[in-house]
Amino acid sequence: MGTTLDDITITGLSHAFSVAGAPLPVLEGIDLVMPAGRVSAVVGPSGSGKSTLLRIVAGLLPADEGRVAIGGRRVVGPDPRVGLVFQEPRLLPWRDALDNVAYPLELAGVGREERRDRAAAFLELVGLTGFGSALPGQLSGGMAQRVGLARALVQEPRVLLLDEPFGALDALTRDHLDAEILRLWDRLGATIVIVTHSIPEAVFLADRVVVLSARPGRVVADIPVELPRPRSWATLDEAASTRSARAIRDALERRGGPLPGPSDARLPVTGSAA
């Protein structure tokens, strides 16, 4: 066995939010390994703590109990090996696309010329060549999310975490961007974890799908997706993907509580935003 370079190892993880003074457990006893260089999807009903799990892995939220390690090194805060994509683009509205992508490099003290060159390369990678000087307000939702993706990739992270990244987009744009993610994954070979409430999206992207129960979230199933790669929507093996989707759906129905709906209400983000 032995953990390889960019494995994400989660052991004995539990977390509770404090709601009106009383603890509200959201995650309980999570043990997971996300293998290096593979795509793992996490699905679960609303409030199953999927996004919380991702925030803990990203080092944005310290877990109450248990530990998270990337490549054997414990996560104690936001980690340069990790890139995070949010459900919304979260671009700085006063910066153009290029400066938004370059933002993490600027924080890290990379010189102006170099960071602009590198940011331009990643804008190109997400298919936005020529949009560098566009302001976020001038971009469509899908384009803005691509900028957010480029910003997450610009420091060349070994681990890419996606928090329902395309949930707010229309179905066509979403399918297109899912295919883009696989294309990027092929090129970059990063370890990817995607939280989603879409079973077809999870099946299309992932090598395995982790199913969480309703709150407090526990791992109720870990379902491998045996579809050949490279995958595309056109050549998707309908029978095999339906089998995997069926297994995920069964696990959710048996153990997970009600099926996840399209509007996945999330718990409030706690942080230093005071």
Place this chain on the structure above:
Amino acid sequence: MTTRADEQPATTAAAPRRGRAAGMSHLLRDVAAIAGVGLLLALVWQAIVWVGGYQPFFLPGPLVVLQRWQTAIVAGTLTPHLLTTLTEILLGLAVGISSALVIGFLLARSVSAERLLSPWIVAAQATPILALAPLIVIWFGSGLLSKVLICALICFFPMTVATTVGLRSVDPRLLEMGRSVRATRRQLLTTIELPAALPQVMGGLKVSVTLAVVGAIVAEWVGGERGLGVLINLARGSLFDTPLLFATLLTIALVGVVLYLVVVLLERRLLGARASG
């Protein structure tokens, strides 16, 4: 290859030049429209003087006032007063705004600071500046210091509120994004919170500059040897020169308008990118 490289800067340089030219013609049109409204008001004013048959010491017409304005400038009556008042305003703004930025930042950052301080700040604001001004003159004399303090005091409140509200209005999701890419606390402040608060801060600045003019005049009324407020008192009380009084009022109004325009230009410069997006 070389031609393309040569073309590149040419096209990018042309764009802002065109933009600036368009901006200038916009500005000219605005100025013309504003001057037109001023001319209309002056005509109404002159008509009132004619119809009412008022004497210049009661209500001088616009032409009389303009003439008096010109002689006051030529004779050197106005300029020393104007310079004194401008100095008071600018120093008062500097003190008031910088302290408001610091206090506003503290109030935004700390709930307990806000709870402890805001009642006192509100109380200070609710006390009329006209009532406070004599006290300040007693304590700090009738020189420049008391004028600067009164100016600073009057623009402190709107600026503090604007700063606090601006910093509080920052989208927490942007701050979380900043933390996810390892921004330090200071970097969060300089790259997210301050730029996000800027529109509100500029709004507070607009209110502050006009109030600072009021503060300077009030301060000069309470005690002083020189300044546009003193000149108003002189023109009214000892010289019985109502046209000069009007000319002084117009000067004060002009100071306010110019200061306001400076802030508007500053705002355009700082927020220009956002305004077009």
